[in-house]
Amino acid sequence: MDGELTMDLLVTYDVETVTPQGQRRLRAVAKICEAYGHRVQKSVFEVVCRDADKVRLVAELQAVIDPVRDSVRIYRLPASALDDVEHLGKPRAVDPRGPFVI
Template identity: 55%
Template sequence: MELLLTYDVDTTTPEGRRRLRRVAKLCEGHGIRVQKSVFEIITDDQTMLQLTYDIEDLINTETDSVRIYRLPHSGTETVQTLGAAALHPHHSDLIL
């Protein structure tokens, strides 16, 4: 499944800034950052449930917001970009 995950973490406190870093690091382990707080993620149901659980464990549910959108099949391949935005190849080989 293809997902678009966005988050808005309240960073007015040191604890909030730590939560922001932890959420970003967690998302970086699952997908490609396409904007500062936006990730495109390709995953399966089990990993998506684990990701959701892990994020819920990190955030402050009273001040932070996370949205996860399920994209249609091949949704990341049909993105139109403007400006400095770049398309990222999700299904090609990853070189580390």
Template identity: 85%
Template sequence: MDLLITYDVETTTPAGERRLRRVAKVCEAYGHRVQKSVFEVVCRDADKVKLVAELLDIIDPTRDSVRIYRLPANALDDVEHLGRARTMDPRGPFVI
């Protein structure tokens, strides 16, 4: 499945800054960063369940927001892109 993940983590405290780094690290483990707080992810259903669980363990639901958009099949293959070129193929090899 193709996902677009966006997040907004409150960073006015040291704890918020740590949550932000942890959320980014989890997202980097599953997909490609396309903007500061935006990731494109290609994964299986089981991977999405793990991703959501990991994010829920990190965020403060009263202060932070994570949005996961499930896109139509292969939607990331047909992204209209303006500006600096995409540096990674969302279906290409993914090395951690």
């Protein structure tokens, strides 16, 4: 994404897992998020992407979740906000702008 305009996103989700279908949705949502960003907590991902990537991310998530039982929140952060995160505890495992391998 060198030279391209990117945005910082924080993606969080809560997927109902009391049924096998819910457990499958949870795994699908996690896999989608892993394709776009870095997991920083169990259901929280930091994503640096272009507008077109965000559109695809949203479409993929909408196709998987149950809108009555599940919740996905996508926060668009100010430019480079992920570079200025106050973090307590276990050190950050990855740089959100570092190399991303799918």
